[in-house]
Amino acid sequence: MGRGGGNRLARCGVLRTMRIELVALAVIGTAVLASACGGGADGPSEPVAPDLVLLRGALTMDGAPLDAEFLGARVLKDGLVTPCQLSIPQVYGGAYEIRVASEGTDTAGCGEPGARIEFWTFVDEQWLHSQETLEWPGGGVTATFDASFSTAAPDGVAPPTTGIAGEAFRSDGISVPVGTRIEAYVGDVLCGIASVRAGMGADFVSSGFALAVVDASSVPGCDVGATVTFRVDGLPVTQTAVHDLVGTHITLTVP
Numbered sequence: 001m002g003r004g005g006g007n008r009l010a011r012c013g014v015l016r017t018m019r020i021e022l023v024a025l026a027v028i029g030t031a032v033l034a035s036a037c038g039g040g041a042d043g044p045s046e047p048v049a050p051d052l053v054l055l056r057g058a059l060t061m062d063g064a065p066l067d068a069e070f071l072g073a074r075v076l077k078d079g080l081v082t083p084c085q086l087s088i089p090q091v092y093g094g095a096y097e098i099r100v101a102s103e104g105t106d107t108a109g110c111g112e113p114g115a116r117i118e119f120w121t122f123v124d125e126q127w128l129h130s131q132e133t134l135e136w137p138g139g140g141v142t143a144t145f146d147a148s149f150s151t152a153a154p155d156g157v158a159p160p161t162t163g164i165a166g167e168a169f170r171s172d173g174i175s176v177p178v179g180t181r182i183e184a185y186v187g188d189v190l191c192g193i194a195s196v197r198a199g200m201g202a203d204f205v206s207s208g209f210a211l212a213v214v215d216a217s218s219v220p221g222c223d224v225g226a227t228v229t230f231r232v233d234g235l236p237v238t239q240t241a242v243h244d245l246v247g248t249h250i251t252l253t254v255p
Contacts, residue, residue, distance in 0.1 A: 082109030
């Protein structure tokens with residue numbers, strides 16, 4: 001995502017990129033719909049599965065307890081950024097509860113040792129990123145993450161990215177399987193990664209993906225303005241996008 005000091009285009013790009021991310025990731029099955037319309041940390045909790053971490057804590061915005069309709073999480077790892085929240089809950093009085101996925105066959109680019117977690121939210125028509133990150137605490141645990149947001153520094157620790165959401169199909173028109181790895185490249189440099197997940201298609205029912213393409217400040221060679229190419233389960237496809245720090249929707253077809 002864009003950072004403070006970026007130009008006006010980059011700032012507008014942040015807003016549109018996060019809209020793509022929110023639409024694509026807010027609906028991962030009916031559990032996410034329930035979460036997005038349900039309570040914060042005071043709601044019912046389920047046991048923590050070994051392939052995710054449950055985060056709780058206190059969130060502030062400009063020093064006051066945060067109230068927000070949306071809270072999301074991204075994993076920062078090896079210079080890459082991947083949306084990894086399994087729900088997009090609300091925040092009441094600063095209290096929240098959110099599940100973040102571990103690296104796995106269905107969640108490429110997500111949490112593992114050495115990774116860090118950052119939060120994003122949307123308040124008063126402004127996208128905000130946390131000023132802090134949390135070291136990945138391990139799967140199957142409940143951890144505390146007290147984070148702050150600032151309207152004066154809305155980009156927080158978030159690096160600039162281009163958000164890309166879409167679907168991937170085989171040549172016969174059938175969707176590729178859930179868990180299929182999607183990679184974004186600039187030249188031969190890997191600049192973004194995600195997995196196909198159920199419920200993330202344009203109709204919120206079929207499968208789809210959402211990934212973030214970082215810029216050269218995160219991974220050398222991921223230059224803004226360059227053409228982004230894609231690989232589906234390691235196979236190159238013909239569709240491309242532009243690394244514009246804005247974001248787009250795309251349909252990938254495996255030859």
